[in-house]
């Protein structure tokens with residue numbers, strides 16, 4: 001039980017990584033999705049290119065590039081910062097695709113109607129499209145949170161001392177592999193259940209009266 | 224000077240020339256009804272008038288201003304041109320009240336309180352004061368369309384364009400919407416695409432018959448129904464009257 005403090009330190013890092021990447025990824029995702037849907041040819045092509053490159057390459061490779069290859073072009077990051085950047089850039093691409101699906105599921109007539117009362121394109125997006133698209137994306141967002149929570153464990157490879165890394169260290173010292181990893185698994189499991197329950201409540205609360213549950217968007221597989 | 228002047232409007236989509244030179248004018252507070260078979264370019268004409276799809280050629284003047292001038296601030300002009308859609312196009316995430324007030328708040332810069340106060344007035348006008356807190360998905364088609372009309376009215380437009388406002392409604396709900404439109408006659412100009420011949424006959428000051436991207440004939444209802452000059456007009460009105468009833 002003397003290992004508990006360092007497990008808590010690791011948990012703290014895991015939560016920081018998860019939430020900052022989720023929020024940064026959300027903003028990046030909103031930008032990418034809007035660029036892809038409403039941008040001109042060039043902006044849209046840039047967004048698509050980014051999304052496809054990120055989704056088409058392993059997260060691990062992305063982290064290695066940021067942590068090990070960036071220094072050769074003069075950008076040296078602390079391990080934790082490299083992890084944050086890598087996870088955020090990665091999550092942004094996935095969140096962009098969820099959001100794009102949501103945006104495109106909103107009947108285009110609403111945008112037209114907003115324009116007919118004199119809203120600019122930007123006002124229509126901000127007041128009409130985004131509030132609906134973000135609501136529709138909440139289940140996908142919950143999925144992304146759980147995905148990130150578990151995939152932060154990958155960053156121990158670039159020496160970030162998050163929960164799994166701490167656990168591995170303690171287990172190697174104490175030889176209590178079973179106990180330590182069981183505790184860690186339970187922590188992930190409890191967090192997953194707590195987060196999905198909270199978000200589900202949130203989603204129900206924000207659900208638009210009279211509209212049923214929205215069609216599901218294709219999600220990345222949160223194994 | 225006419226309130227609305229449409230001068231020789233042409234519009235093509237790709238190789239398809241939909242509008243082939245449309246000209247007409249309307250006075251303040253007048254109601255004009257556009258009739259014609261589907262695919263004739265009636266919706267296209269309405270979308271040209273509020274510049275949702277700017278015309279390729281020709282001019283549109285509203286209150287003495289050339290609104291087809293590319294230098295004009297079209298978002299300002301659109302406040303003066305209401306639009307009511309066949310499919311309602313309400314904002315699904317907003318209550319009936321917010322559907323009406325959001326334009327006042329975001330476009331006209333009203334405070335939220337002032338916007339909602341005016342929105343309540345507009346909802347009263349269309350008989351939906353009690354539905355103010357309901358969301359579109361909780362309203363019937365006829366109620367949705369009346370919210371759509373209130374939303375357009377709230378901006379204090381000089382003209383409202385209606386694109387088949389009752390075509391998506393169950394027959395028993397059409398009357399309420401037509402009654403609201405009738406109550407607006409002479410208060411705001413209305414340009415209405417519809418198959419409701421009763422409305423055309425009783426409310427319109429002018430009927431415009433379009434076919435193949437041109438205006439075949441136009442005139443007051445009495446003349447159009449009793450004494451059409453063109454054989455084509457007579458034929459169309461005869462057919463549509465048997466389809467949709469005489470009144």
Ligand SMILES: Nc1ncnc2c1ncn2[C@@H]1O[C@H](COP(=O)(O)OP(=O)(O)O)[C@@H](O)[C@H]1O
Pocket residue numbers: 236241259260261262263264265266267268
């Ligand atoms: N956005 C568009 N792009 C291409 N073709 C269109 C578009 N809108 C309308 N059209 C075509 O223009 C013609 C006239 O359409 P429309 O104005 O909707 O007719 P109406 O309202 O009289 O039924 C139709 O052949 C239609 O297919």
Ligand SMILES: [Mg+2]
Pocket residue numbers: 265266267386387
């Ligand atoms: Mg039409």
